[in-house]
Amino acid sequence: MVLMRLRRELRIVSGLLLGFLAIVNGSSSASAQDSAGAGLRLVPGSAQEMKLSFAPIVKDVAPAVVNVYASRKVVQQRRVSPFFNDPFFRRFFGNPDQGLTRPQERVQSSLGSGVVISADGTVITNHHVIKDADEVRVALNDRREFDAEIVLLDERTDLAVLKIKGEGPFDFVPFAGSDSLEVGDIVLAIGNPFGVGQTVTQGIVSALARTQVGVTDYQFFIQTDAAINPGNSGGALVDMNGQLVGVNTAIFSRSGGSNGIGFAIPAHMVQFVATAAGEGGKVQRPWLGATVQLVNAEIAEALSLDRPRGVIVTNIYPSSPAEDAGLRVSDLVIAIDGKEVLDPDSFGYRFATKRLGEQARFTILRGGDQKLIDINLAPAPETTPRDTRVLTEYSPFEGATVMNLSPAVAEEIGVEGLLEGVVITEIVPNSPAARVGMKVGDIVRAINDDEIVSTRMLEGVTKVPPRVWRLDIERDGKVSRIVLRG
Template identity: 75%
Template sequence: MRLAKTGTTGFLVRAALAGLIVLWSAAGFAQTSSSDLRLVPQSEAQIKLSFAPIVKKVAPAVVNVYASRKVVQRQQISPFFDDPFFRRFFGQPGGGFGRPRERVESSLGSGVIISQDGTVITNHHVIKDADKVRVALSDRREFDADIVLMDERTDLAVLKIKADGPFEHVEFADSDNLDVGDIVLAIGNPFGVGQTVTQGIVSATARTQVGVTDFQFFIQTDAAINPGNSGGALVDMAGKLVGINTAIFSRSGGSNGIGFAIPAHMARFVADAADHGGKVQRPWLGATVQMVNSEIAEALSLDRPRGVLVTAVFEGSPAERSGLKVSDLVIAVDGKEVTDPNSFGYRFATKMIGESVEFVVLRGGKEVTLSVPLKPAPESVPRDTRELRSYSPFEGTTVMNLSPAVAEELGIEGLFEGVVIAEVERGSTADRVGLRPGDIIRGVNEQPIESTRMLEAITKAPPRVWQLEIERDGKVSQIILRG
């Protein structure tokens, strides 16, 4: 079984499907025995029950998103070009063969218009690396769109249609009010066949082991979601947006009834960031937490595993100023229960800078309420970004000095000193060596690396042998390479 993001390619063909559901009254259900639960419609109104009014309301706000990018390919020059005989027929090297050739890669997904000015929210992976983005409305009008914001950590992006409105749009629902069993509709463009509607229920409301984004907190639904639905709408029976369809569990690439949507609460947070400077700025806690398993729960005299255990509090951080301490057990954030580090991270990361949030913690068997100020991560040392081009294992990397701000941007927890790799150029020496973004460079040839300036100086005087000390995901590895 594999997890698949739901982007695809294809042509725009309009189609609309809607399911029917027969409802019976709560009173009738209570008075009916288990053998008589199947009831025929009791009135003409019940026979005509349909999701069509919801679809008519929402469908104009769901768009197809076409993303394209140019890829430059260089043909390999044949050794026959060294032969004068063949040059008579095929020209000089660089005169035809061997020239860079451009081709256009395209992808197709879905998006949702969330305001009448044409603001669209979709998935980051739908438009990743795109040079041009175009959206098609349900009435077959097409417009170019600007990319306003891209946030890979949440797999969300915000677009702006390059045309005057007003546009039909959908309102956000409070996704925290969803319950398992609620009926939902998924609207998007699966397999590029055209706009399609599927119906299902909410299967779970807080899936945290999905592995698609840095913030693991998803709505699970059995409404059919297929490739091409990425960025499409998951709506409730009021026609409001409860989630952005993002991924599926699938063996074949098609729907198996296990789909995942990013909650509207997170989507609204990213959309608000686009309205305020075009950059997602998350609050910084300045503490690390860990999962509470059955052994830890027993040691803490808990009846079951719950909450997250604080393992470190950094000096001068909002966590320290609020009074949070190591060994505190955080069980709720602003009244919402947290069950693991992912749900804790989601609840905290979707709060706005400048406000405060209430933690309920268990300390010594008693509940304590703490008010935590929401502040951005500080850049305690200049990041001093440098692109390393000298011949070395680091050729093709972009490196930065670590600080809480850089660590937050790159999704690194608990590491605020040293030099981190921010980018690795594809096909570079660093790429071939196996270095990745997020790797911490702890040492080179037994010399601690304290700054990007120091690392750059070492790469300009390469030794015969490179002994690298690299930290990745909390583990330190030693790598030895020839110079």
């Protein structure tokens, strides 16, 4: 009797416990559904959820990720015969300096990836994938191939816009707001690594606003551990909604393969360049007319900040949008349109992706008080005619193209600092200017202690070469002296 009573009581307790667990599970499921409906991020909570697949996302996105084939013709000097190295053999063929080499044309090819971003066949890829290409072809996921027209090249962002020469509509990937990403979000990288064919890899967002990568002028990247390899450049980085959050562009690797550190250009920058392509094929960025500096721990302490943040204004140019808006030297910019500014790179990204003709709202700290300043977004002016000249006289500058500096020229070539003088904008390979170490962006400050103020003056100096060249060249804000024989 006692044993039967104990068994009956155990059954009652078990029933109550199961009922309680059912209620808890039911409320948990409802809570999970409510959380999911509210857009909250959830981790898998059951074996069934662990079996979920990314296949539906891939089926939607894969048709819009393409292979990009770029080719260009190059002419190289090819030695005709090794016998011409023999002086006895060359003696019987006239001038030994003739006939040793012969120009030979060959085709150089490169392979990358791209993303179709509109039904009319507009494709985004990396600038370095199609740089100097004479011909570009695009292969779709269904094996159709088309010629493609280069609509826009923007080396500063390492982005290029192509247009498929074929009848649409084409499958495309819609843009997502890259600012909606969070570290830990799952992402898929789709591209054509090593030319093996379209490949999908999965990972998470490892970091946001990653700077100091050294790939583009605008250092602001999404970092992911999704496997990215050579050939993935220009491919898609998509979120779990099948939307484009970035364009894969670089990896950190000592071996050339993926080490789980890949970088993608954020969708906001990609969309900015794509919009520019549709509005005339030229990227025009707003000009602030001010320079800024990183706020380190020492500066933060001097400003009584709780932590280093923002950028401090160090210089303002006369009659610039910054001056017109009332921005001052020593102002601390902590946000642009409500988006936090961490350093000069994030400041440059936030400001450069604003549209001309609108306003950007700066949140600043001045004297301990927080203020809002609206900056009019206007293009950089050409205050001094550029007067482009190609230097052909025998001199250390032979083979260089130079322009007079102005805000517009400085913006085009990415020069910061003083906006006056003469800047080198192009150098012919293997020319005297290249051999002495001149680089694009170098500013010619003085020759033999005479200040160079215009391209006309520089060209005049090269026509009457001195016995000794003492060149003062500014590069990255530092002036160096180079001494060469005339």
